[in-house]
Amino acid sequence: MTPPAAPLHMVTRFAPSPTGRLHVGHGWSALLAMDMARAAGGAFRLRIEDIDGTRSRPKHVTGIIEDLRWLGMEWDGEIIFQSQRLDRYDAALEQLRSQGLLYPCFCTRADIQASLSAPHGPEGPVYPGTCRTLPPAESAGRIAAGAAHAWRIDMGKAAARAGPLYWSALPFPVRDIQTQVIAHPLLHGDVVLARKDAPASYHLSCTLDDAAMGVTHVLRGDDLRGATDIHRLLQALLDLPSPAYIHHPLLVGPDGKRLAKRDGSIALADLRAQGMDPALLAADLRAGRFPIGIAPARA
Numbered sequence: 001m002t003p004p005a006a007p008l009h010m011v012t013r014f015a016p017s018p019t020g021r022l023h024v025g026h027g028w029s030a031l032l033a034m035d036m037a038r039a040a041g042g043a044f045r046l047r048i049e050d051i052d053g054t055r056s057r058p059k060h061v062t063g064i065i066e067d068l069r070w071l072g073m074e075w076d077g078e079i080i081f082q083s084q085r086l087d088r089y090d091a092a093l094e095q096l097r098s099q100g101l102l103y104p105c106f107c108t109r110a111d112i113q114a115s116l117s118a119p120h121g122p123e124g125p126v127y128p129g130t131c132r133t134l135p136p137a138e139s140a141g142r143i144a145a146g147a148a149h150a151w152r153i154d155m156g157k158a159a160a161r162a163g164p165l166y167w168s169a170l171p172f173p174v175r176d177i178q179t180q181v182i183a184h185p186l187l188h189g190d191v192v193l194a195r196k197d198a199p200a201s202y203h204l205s206c207t208l209d210d211a212a213m214g215v216t217h218v219l220r221g222d223d224l225r226g227a228t229d230i231h232r233l234l235q236a237l238l239d240l241p242s243p244a245y246i247h248h249p250l251l252v253g254p255d256g257k258r259l260a261k262r263d264g265s266i267a268l269a270d271l272r273a274q275g276m277d278p279a280l281l282a283a284d285l286r287a288g289r290f291p292i293g294i295a296p297a298r299a
Ligand code: GLU
Pocket: 015, 016, 017, 049, 206, 219, 220, 224
């Protein structure tokens, strides 16, 4: 099944999780997405992915907005907060559940680690499917007794239901050359769509919101390339349009490790505190020049 054609009006977005301050790599990604939309006369949107109640912090929401404004960025329309869209995620979960594609999973992290035969996918161990075969009456009983559970997708069933899938890719640096890439959702196993500790997973909320916001081009880091397999599948199951995807390299520091929010040294807020001129920084990032020691990872 080829993805439905994207509408002509380009919409891009930046979708940070408020779990720390933004670093130079986030600033670079956000600028690229904004510039891409502006160059096409389209819109650039900001979405705060704040449904992870254990790690999201309001102070980081404020920090993200401050950092982006400091870098000279502006977005179109209201900021979308995922924490205000939980009913949408619930409705989609219900839709998938009623199609028999979800099952409750009671496993703890330790249970999954302990299952030595678990195969590994691109993002670590693949869930071995322990709860997929629980008798429905047993699952219902455990839920009624208040057992903590996540909801997982039965990937084999879902992929068979959707049939062969492709997503549209643009190269990075961005050029208008679309290729069709085969989606491999089965590599990721029965991923979680509603977490024990959060009402929806990143995969579900991101896919639904990109569609609801009319996003036509998703520009994000290479670390999320695997997620695109899953998002493409969810689009097919939920009858949503499929944007084009551009995956840019992640930035690495002097030690060759990818930048992380915990590396305070390259947070935009720190550069600002050090007196860096944001207009010059933005111009450098746009030209692919990074602060000393920082560079895109080699493919
Ligand atoms: N919220 C995700 C993150 O901060 C990014 C989501 C996306 O771009 O799809 O890593």
